Amino acid sequence: MYLSEIGEFGFIERFAHRFKDLLCPNSMGIGDDCAVLPCDENHDLVITTDMLVEDIHFIRNKISPYDLGYKSLAVNLSDVAAMGARPVGSFLSVAIPENIEVECLDELMDGYHALSDKFRLPLMGGDTTKSPDKLIINISVIGKIEKGKARLRSMAQSGDVIAVTDTLGDSATGLQLILRELNSSLEADWLINRHNRPEADVEEGIWLAQQSGVNAMMDVSDGIASDLNHILKASKKGAEIDLKRLPLSHQLLNIAEKHQFNPIELATSGGEDYCLLLTISPEEFPHISDSFENKFGKKLFNIGRINGESAKLKWFSGNREVVISKGGFNHFE
Amino acid sequence: MYLSEIGEFGFIERFAHRFKDLLCPNSMGIGDDCAVLPCDENHDLVITTDMLVEDIHFIRNKISPYDLGYKSLAVNLSDVAAMGARPVGSFLSVAIPENIEVECLDELMDGYHALSDKFRLPLMGGDTTKSPDKLIINISVIGKIEKGKARLRSMAQSGDVIAVTDTLGDSATGLQLILRELNSSLEADWLINRHNRPEADVEEGIWLAQQSGVNAMMDVSDGIASDLNHILKASKKGAEIDLKRLPLSHQLLNIAEKHQFNPIELATSGGEDYCLLLTISPEEFPHISDSFENKFGKKLFNIGRINGESAKLKWFSGNREVVISKGGFNHFE
Numbered sequence: 001m002y003l004s005e006i007g008e009f010g011f012i013e014r015f016a017h018r019f020k021d022l023l024c025p026n027s028m029g030i031g032d033d034c035a036v037l038p039c040d041e042n043h044d045l046v047i048t049t050d051m052l053v054e055d056i057h058f059i060r061n062k063i064s065p066y067d068l069g070y071k072s073l074a075v076n077l078s079d080v081a082a083m084g085a086r087p088v089g090s091f092l093s094v095a096i097p098e099n100i101e102v103e104c105l106d107e108l109m110d111g112y113h114a115l116s117d118k119f120r121l122p123l124m125g126g127d128t129t130k131s132p133d134k135l136i137i138n139i140s141v142i143g144k145i146e147k148g149k150a151r152l153r154s155m156a157q158s159g160d161v162i163a164v165t166d167t168l169g170d171s172a173t174g175l176q177l178i179l180r181e182l183n184s185s186l187e188a189d190w191l192i193n194r195h196n197r198p199e200a201d202v203e204e205g206i207w208l209a210q211q212s213g214v215n216a217m218m219d220v221s222d223g224i225a226s227d228l229n230h231i232l233k234a235s236k237k238g239a240e241i242d243l244k245r246l247p248l249s250h251q252l253l254n255i256a257e258k259h260q261f262n263p264i265e266l267a268t269s270g271g272e273d274y275c276l277l278l279t280i281s282p283e284e285f286p287h288i289s290d291s292f293e294n295k296f297g298k299k300l301f302n303i304g305r306i307n308g309e310s311a312k313l314k315w316f317s318g319n320r321e322v323v324i325s326k327g328g329f330n331h332f333e
Numbered sequence: 334m335y336l337s338e339i340g341e342f343g344f345i346e347r348f349a350h351r352f353k354d355l356l357c358p359n360s361m362g363i364g365d366d367c368a369v370l371p372c373d374e375n376h377d378l379v380i381t382t383d384m385l386v387e388d389i390h391f392i393r394n395k396i397s398p399y400d401l402g403y404k405s406l407a408v409n410l411s412d413v414a415a416m417g418a419r420p421v422g423s424f425l426s427v428a429i430p431e432n433i434e435v436e437c438l439d440e441l442m443d444g445y446h447a448l449s450d451k452f453r454l455p456l457m458g459g460d461t462t463k464s465p466d467k468l469i470i471n472i473s474v475i476g477k478i479e480k481g482k483a484r485l486r487s488m489a490q491s492g493d494v495i496a497v498t499d500t501l502g503d504s505a506t507g508l509q510l511i512l513r514e515l516n517s518s519l520e521a522d523w524l525i526n527r528h529n530r531p532e533a534d535v536e537e538g539i540w541l542a543q544q545s546g547v548n549a550m551m552d553v554s555d556g557i558a559s560d561l562n563h564i565l566k567a568s569k570k571g572a573e574i575d576l577k578r579l580p581l582s583h584q585l586l587n588i589a590e591k592h593q594f595n596p597i598e599l600a601t602s603g604g605e606d607y608c609l610l611l612t613i614s615p616e617e618f619p620h621i622s623d624s625f626e627n628k629f630g631k632k633l634f635n636i637g638r639i640n641g642e643s644a645k646l647k648w649f650s651g652n653r654e655v656v657i658s659k660g661g662f663n664h665f666e
Contacts, residue, residue, distance in 0.1 A: 022455035035457035040373030122355035124368035138471035
């Protein structure tokens with residue numbers, strides 16, 4: 001049997017349960033954006049790790065080394081942000097093919113340092129090794145959060161508003177433009193930049209975790225169609241998303257029209273948005289949403305609500321339910 | 334310029350200094366077996382990460398999946414042991430080529446679990462992804478230690494006895510036998526097993542760090558010729574090693590004679606021993622050595638001493654100084 005038959009999560013299910021009885025009390029292991037480990041009386045640690053493999057996660061001549069360094073750290077910071085924690089240290093392993101010049105690695109470290117510096121985050125260790133052919137990057141980030149305040153995927157409540165912290169689908173559209181070598185406009189460049197140099201919502205995540213109405217939280221890495229299902233499964237809840245309310249940038253809308261991309265598919269299944277997906281108690285949402293906009297100068301977008309206990313995700317276009325097949329959009333009724 | 338011209342440590346030097354001013358007080362970043370991060374009033378955390386790349390660190394059809402899973406964790410536990418800390422959680426990233434069967438991955442996780450279970454160490458998170466061709470494994474381990482007790486490479490004192498916790502060179506000899514397909518004896522099998530399934534000296538490291546006479550400590554991963562130089566550089570000391578006192582297993586001696594391997598070269602530059610290399614105050618050494626042997630049923634081998642402040646490593650054969658060129662043995666005078 002090959003991995004393609006059971007998928008990443010099928011593989012993880014084969015061993016995860018065997019490690020559960022090794023977990024210490026008040027710890028949380030496999031299954032959320034980060035693991036949680038008790039630290040001192042008042043704080044927990046969160047820890048995440050992500051691997052980026054050449055020709056799977058990036059194509060070496062389609063992203064600058066600077067952006068690659070920046071993005072590799074950003075995708076990890078996004079996991080820490082999703083818990084609501086402040087990152088305190090990063091660890092970088094890199095396997096380097098012989099044909100990469102040191103100057104290119106310097107640029108990669110420039111990008112890594114630029115984002116590290118933004119959050120005053122020290123690179124505390126790592127591993128450097130040869131690779132036979134592909135460039136491989138693995139990063140681990142440790143964060144710190146007030147004890148018990150980490151926002152988990154399992155915390156969604158019936159009636160919660162489902163919100164995201166940014167427009168969806170820009171990164172996936174950027175990727176399509178990169179793959180088709182369509183980068184001849186400012187809008188295209190903007191979308192490509194959204195793909196190559198994502199920003200992690202670190203300060204947003206920290207602030208949101210301090211608001212008592214914020215319940216479940218995670219980051220959007222695979223697209224909300226897949227990511228929201230993790231929240232529903234962990235929280236044993238259902239959800240309704242209104243496709244008409246998905247926040248889409250005018251750049252995405254213009255480029256999608258120009259090249260006949262499906263904007264809804266890009267926004268729901270494209271992935272790599274690295275904004276936050278969260279559920280907020282409906283009573284608190286208006287107040288939190290206003291404060292968020294005042295503080296960060298951007299909207300908290302209400303895209304749907306948590307409902308019932310069916311772990312089922314339903315899609316609406318306004319009042320009309322629409323059908324989407326698993327793993328992407330096959331058609332709309 | 335290519336990495337081969339400046340080496341791993343040359344590359345690290347190009348960026349490490351830029352992250353130093355981001356470090357928090359009482360933290361320690363790049364440059365030892367683990368980073369150190371303050372935890373609570375009475376404890377520090379230590380963190381290490383190591384990447385194993387197919388065809389660089391292992392050859393897929395020369396090691397069983399079980400041993401590969403076991404060894405991948407062991408090399409990380411060895412770094413935690415080298416600080417004297419108790420491991421509290423591990424994180425595993427794995428990039429998987431399509432042609433690996435799930436059953437083979439199950440075996441890999443069996444080996445990983447067996448060693449985890451030995452130290453009641455939970456696998457707390459990770460990342461699973463596709464790889465275009467090579468199997469890549471990255472592991473991070475977090476450990477905990479009484480505040481200020483972590484043993485650093487910089488702690489060697491003039492006059493200290495230099496000691497190792499096991500025989501040297503077995504793993505490197507095993508590797509030679511694997512590469513030459515010479516596995517037709519029990520001795521060969523034993524040496525190959527030393528290469529494929531190393532044991533991390535976790536309990537030994539924890540106990541040693543509790544002894545006040547134990548100063549610098551690290552694990553033997555590249556061979557003592559290279560590893561001891563890290564202690565000398567960090568401690569600004571020199572050292573003398575007596576080659577006649579290097580602990581060599583009878584299996585290594587017999588196989589080396591049979592196949593005309595150089596046992597001294599294997600023991601000093603072979604690497605992957607994953608025992609501990611430490612320096613101990615000469616007054617405390619006899620007592621610590623006796624207690625160690627009583628407790629663990631194996632010797633603490635005295636192989637030389639720290640002397641002066643030259644950061645120079647001198648080799649002796651009994652009373653006669655011998656010459657070894659950098660990076661390995663070219664000749665003995």
